[in-house]
Amino acid sequence: xxxxxxxxxxxxxxxxxxxxxxxxxxxxxxxxxxxxxxxxxxxxxxxxxxxxxxxxxxxxxxxxxxxxxxxxxxxxxxxxxxxxxxxxxxxxxxxxxxxxxxxxxxxxxxxxxxxxxxxxxxxxxxxxxxxxxxxxxxxxxxxxxxxxxxxxxxxxxxxxxxxxxxxxxxxxxxxxxxxxxxxxxxxxxxxxxxxxxxxxxxxxxxxxxxxxxxxxxxxxxxxxxxxxxxxxxxxxxxxxxxxxxxxxxxxxxxxxxxxxxxxxxxxxxxxxxxxxxxxx
Ligand SMILES: *[C@@H]1O[C@H](CO)[C@@H](O)[C@H](O)[C@H]1NC(C)=O
Numbered sequence: 001x002x003x004x005x006x007x008x009x010x011x012x013x014x015x016x017x018x019x020x021x022x023x024x025x026x027x028x029x030x031x032x033x034x035x036x037x038x039x040x041x042x043x044x045x046x047x048x049x050x051x052x053x054x055x056x057x058x059x060x061x062x063x064x065x066x067x068x069x070x071x072x073x074x075x076x077x078x079x080x081x082x083x084x085x086x087x088x089x090x091x092x093x094x095x096x097x098x099x100x101x102x103x104x105x106x107x108x109x110x111x112x113x114x115x116x117x118x119x120x121x122x123x124x125x126x127x128x129x130x131x132x133x134x135x136x137x138x139x140x141x142x143x144x145x146x147x148x149x150x151x152x153x154x155x156x157x158x159x160x161x162x163x164x165x166x167x168x169x170x171x172x173x174x175x176x177x178x179x180x181x182x183x184x185x186x187x188x189x190x191x192x193x194x195x196x197x198x199x200x201x202x203x204x205x206x207x208x209x210x211x212x213x214x215x216x217x218x219x220x221x222x223x224x225x226x227x228x229x230x231x232x233x234x235x236x237x238x239x240x241x242x243x244x245x246x247x248x249x250x251x252x253x254x255x256x257x258x259x260x261x262x263x264x265x266x267x268x269x270x271x272x273x274x275x276x277x278x279x280x
Contacts (some may be wrong), residue, residue: 018211026054028181032203045203046072046079046182053181060085061175063215064142064237069099071108072204073133076101078186078197081206085141085176091118093171095141095148099132100189101204108132109259112150114160116169122274124158125260126253136209144238145172156242156250157257161279168276175218182206 019039026033029052032045044052065085072079079101086094094115099108107127114122130137142149148171150158162170182204186197214237242250254261262268263277 018209020054020208020211023058023211023213024054024056024178026052028053040209042208043205044081044180044182044208045205046184047202047204048199051181051183053179053183055180056178058213058215059087059175059177059218060213060215061173061218062144062238063213064140065178065215066138066140066210066212067178067180067208068136068138068210069132070134070136070207071099071132072101072182072206074104075198075201076108076133076204077103077106077190077195078184079182079204080185080189081180081182083139083178083180085143085178086115087171087174087176089118089174093117093174093176094120095143095150095171095176097139097141097150099206100185102190103195110152110157112158114148116171119169121262122160122276123260123262124258126157126257127259128152129257136207138210142237142240143171143176144240146239146241149242155253156246157253159242159250161276163276163279166275168274178213180208 020035020042021039024035024042026035029044029050032047032050032052033054034043035041036043042054044054046052067083069081069083071081081099081101082096084094084096084098086092092115094113096111096113096115098111098113100111102108110126110128112124112126113120138153140149140151140154142151146162148160149156164170164172184197186195187193263273266273
């Protein structure tokens, strides 16, 4: 028992004060990514010469990851700020949030995707019920063996269920890092590429704070908590399903804010929709 407790305490990242110096590294952008306020704030910028990005030092196998973002204000058309989990290799798994900028006053689009075994094509897009450029909002990914849940301020916007039983691959054994970046995507991002980036408005800056991971940290080729977790553990993000209130919110978002769903795109999948679409 003692051993198990030790094992658990070493493999779970507790919710502790954000320190971007400790948990992340700026990986590209030549000074355009900055860690500020003693590690409590991070900013990424894009100008005509380059974007920027960061990644987590840890790799995780399952977790509930929260990040607060304040997106590029005013005219952000053509820019994409991405925030995602990804493993490595040619059959990688990936869980994506991408925020597609827009002209001042026009809504951002939240683009989501799930890759399993190197295959994506599972896009769902949403508008938000608030302006994401005025204040920080929390964007979360809950990833356990049952499902992946994307949420915004605690409201689920998308669920990707584990349907391995009907032959849909699910991210089960490849550890993932957290990545984020801002780059120019004006060939497709805003109104399908019609609206271009206006460089005279640059630099474009997105801000990050209050990172929180309740997650199994991968180290030395294993992540003990996925297998050994006592199911009675009170903070049970690892085996939690959506409760009825969350399901209601999910329906509300899908009804009012979903603007694209691959599972409804019969033009794109004329023969038959992907298997997981039965429930999506
Ligand atoms: C930008 O605004 C237009 C007009 O409201 C909207 O149709 C579109 O979904 C918005 N987002 C992007 C990324 O184009």
